[in-house]
Amino acid sequence: MVNSISKTVQSLIDEDLSLQDALQRDYGNYSAIARMLLPKVKEAVNSDVNLESVITSVKRAKANYTVLQGKITQVVAGSVLNIRTDMVKVSVDKTKQNLEKIRKTLATFSGEFLQVIEGNSVVTLISDFNSFHKINGIFDKADVIDQKQNLATVIIRSPDDITSTPGCVQAFYNA
Template sequence: MNITGATYEVIAEYPYIEHYLSKRLVNYRALAREIRPGVATKIGREVNIQSIVTALRRLSYDKDSRKEPVDDILSKSEISLRYDLALITVELTRYIHGKILELHRNTGDEGYLLLQGLESLTIVVKDSHLSFLEKLFKDSILKKIENLAGVVVKSPEDIADTPGVITRLTSLLSAENINIVEMMSSYSETFLLVEEGDALACIEAIRREMKRARGIK
């Protein structure tokens, strides 16, 4: 393996760095010093900093000038925001289905989101329905979080066959120090639940990436 290939492999382990490379917002020499041990391990010998810097510049140019499948999906995606949400996680019991029917009757057209695990069920509702949920599941509540916002990314159907879209989104938010409280996906929709204080920064980070993707030919 040559230095360029080894550099690419090391950078691929940190998707959020790829994002900033594509925008050319990286101090190449500082990054080269940081990843030098990893590159040296992959090629089995010591390597000088300038060789890694050259590889990083080449990678930056490639990322900036080539539209990848993930970019194509993001360029055609739309984003929306919902405020005043709450999350509650409850234990799965034999009564769960009946309680979900009660939840459905209570929320009406406002709806709710469900994410079922092997032993628990996470429910996302409007804040106004939280007190009802607390009464409904009072003996089986595991976790409750209020003051949340939901970021909904609506993508083309091809997202199901395009690896890396979710990784790109989560890496973007990680780079902005935005915590994802919960994440759900259904067909072509990706739902990211974040704290209300992070909502605008979350939207802006994803919108910037969508605009960047639309600008790649």
């Protein structure tokens, strides 16, 4: 065996914050968790694995793990959290005319906060309140689907490792 069953189980639990939480708060069913992990353990150790061995490893892992182990801790610690208030949102139909208006508007927004989220049929613009009238004024009333004011945004800037480290987003939600 390249990896031991217990090390593989420990590694799988370390990468899954919801499993860690279930084990820490004692609402996780060891057998169910073991059955869920069994295919991954079999693949990792490259041999036939007994369910009882995985159950025992899950019980041992409960005592060993600490929340936000390893890479998750590094990514979360290296992240910068920024909260902005007094934000506004304007959602408009995604048409060629509106996309062109947005493109022209983006050129005039130097240094101001403006987030553009393009969906299949709607484009949403998020900015600070000072820019609301400027943004709202470029669209026809018929094109505006939704407007909201007095919103807040949470902006998290994380190291590039976040893309290859499972569990980071959940760590932010649980914080």
